[in-house]
Amino acid sequence: MNRFKIMDFAEKMQRCHEYVEALEAERRKIQVFERELPLCLELVTQAIEACKRELSGTTADHNMHGQPECSEQTSSEGPVLEEFIPIKRTHSSDDDENDNNHDDDDDDLQEQQSQNNNNNKRNKSNSSISNNDHKKKSDWLRSVQLWNQSPDPPQKQDLPRKAAVTEVKRNGAGGAFQPFHREKSVGKSSNQAIKAPTTVPASAISSTAGAVTGGTGGGGNKREDKEEGNQRKQRRCWSPELHRRFLHALQQLGGSHASTPKQIRELMKVDGLTNDEVKSHLQKYRLHTRRPSPTIHNNSNQQAPQFVVVGGIWVPPAEYAAVAATISGETSTISAANGMCAPIAAAPPAVPQNRQHTQSEHLQSEGRGSRSERGAHSSNSPSTSSSTHTTTTSPLF
DNA sequence: CCATTAATAT
């Protein structure tokens, strides 16, 4: 009988040891995320200490039942995995040691943007995340990867409210500063591959390099795509951040209908952004705001469209929240919601009312004050809003 | 010129 116990004990020791090692490995991994996962780190650390204590103080009897959160893995090798995956293996005592290679899918594409207005997608609150992050971990975890991609604060970054003070007077013309990317490719046949007929084994690499360099980059094109016949601009992709700015500007101006592309662009203060691009985006925005989903009539079309429109504002919820928080600050959430859809409905007082003492000043004041249209529009729009949020402004056309 | 609408390309 004794031997049996001894065996058991040895085995336990071994396991405990392995476990400690695994824990340490784990801790090394999450060390990077210290800021984001403080508790996690603490937890692991404590666990390690506990185990070590147990090991060192082995003489005492002690069953090692002490570990509460050990549930997921008793085996040592196994535990290390599941970095991001939400997998919830119930417990699996002796799993194989599956090593997850951290597949860092670095998406290098579209870094040209990140230069100017890069930003972490949705992780704005760095400090706030401390204790209430249990949910949506996967979400911002994903974003973590973005961090290393864009570690530096470009210039204005976000915080439009505050940044406004800076107010870098971009040239009114159209941002000649950083034309961002316009270099590569001819519009037609092949946009990004092809290039050099010779070899160019790594199109991907080249593209990456180019992007990093900053698109137009220092001039010398590696490839001979001298065909400047580019009639087609490189598509401007509206990153969430850009869109956020867009919305922000829109709000300041008091709705999509009260705002003109130029004004929007100026408010956005994104260099390299052309008037046309804003214009285009505005067009799309308006389209979407008016017709959430013409195709499928939602059931219960009759009533309770609610703010379908709001939803229709294809603004991603995250954005929406962010913007709402950012802009409305503390004004009731609901009002914020309205604000969003406001483009068409809200904004009764035409003038966007100074939101912050910071800016305003002379935002769009000058320019051409003679636009009488604007007034008409603004006065007109609110009427549509009426009380019922049906927003079906064009019931019968 | 500038803003809006329509057409076109990706």
Added chain:
DNA sequence: AATATTAATG
């Protein structure tokens, strides 16, 4: 099908 770019129009 959606979205950005270009052209046309007021």
